[in-house]
Amino acid sequence: MxxxxxxxxxxxxxxxxxSQGRTWRCTHGHSFDVAREGYVNLLQPQDRRSAQPGDPAEAVAARAFLGAAGVGRALNQWLGDRVSAEAGLAADEVLLDVGCGTGDTLACLAEGCSCIRVGIDLSTDVARRAIRRAPGATIVVANADRHWPLQAQSVTVALSLHARRHPAEAARVLRPGGLLVVAVPAADDLHELRQALHGAGSTRERLTAVIEAHADGFHCEAQVRVRQTLWFEPDTLRALLQATYRGQRTQAAERATTLSGMWVTTASDVAMLRRG
Ligand SMILES: C[S@@+](CC[C@H](N)C(=O)[O-])C[C@H]1O[C@@H](n2cnc3c(N)ncnc32)[C@H](O)[C@@H]1O
Ligand SMILES: [Zn+2]
Known part of the structure; x- marks a missing residue:
């Protein structure tokens, strides 16, 4: 391969x-060992923002729990159909997931395509989980706000799903005609939960600003809303609050302890951005 x-x-x-066995080397003599767990850490000291880069461990664990409970499944299924329909995503082509999280998307997309899958995340804790969930993928620890550690024009499809965005780096690594798929929370994402906690349902629409930020180098081919509504037991609601940080607001956290099970909608606005 x-x-x-x-x-x-x-x-x-x-x-x-x-790639030379358990080490990645460049021609200038720099080398990066593959960690015991299977990911490669390309993070440089200047790219670290803290001693423990990435999300807090509780948020990571909560997100893994939510993934197992089916949150994100609709988006992954939709992506699976869309990405396997993408012409030319052959075995030697590259699919990149920026801010890949616990690897659910990379695992799901393995079913529909035999291409080279690469995930980037800032957290080693997340990278460990991603490699377990998506064993055939190359998982890289890097700060996607700075530099995406991929060669210019080497990627056919790049994903940024509720994750970091860097239009200049996306334009650099995608090949001409390549596809950037960006998902952000839709206005009605978690609206039942927000209503219960804050008495307010909808938030603002975010996708237009994302499309505008990528106008130099990309044209928006399609916009889609992907939605699912699931019954959440109280423990899943608590995980949702931890994963989205909403639980950290004191008042909301107090109200959250009184919540019983409820139907909750998760909704993403997705832009398909074609590299010119
Ligand atoms: C909200 S999660 C989304 C995960 C996944 N894409 C999904 O849709 O389930 C955001 C992810 O981005 C990662 N992250 C945060 N800052 C980052 C950065 N500067 N560079 C790379 N990854 C980052 C976090 O560790 C986390 O796994
Ligand atoms: Zn080098």
Missing amino acids: TSAPLQCSVRTCGASLE
């Missing part, structure tokens, strides 16, 4: 990395 087209993250280097 062809390996992922990773790029050396040493400042001012940027050479391509070659």
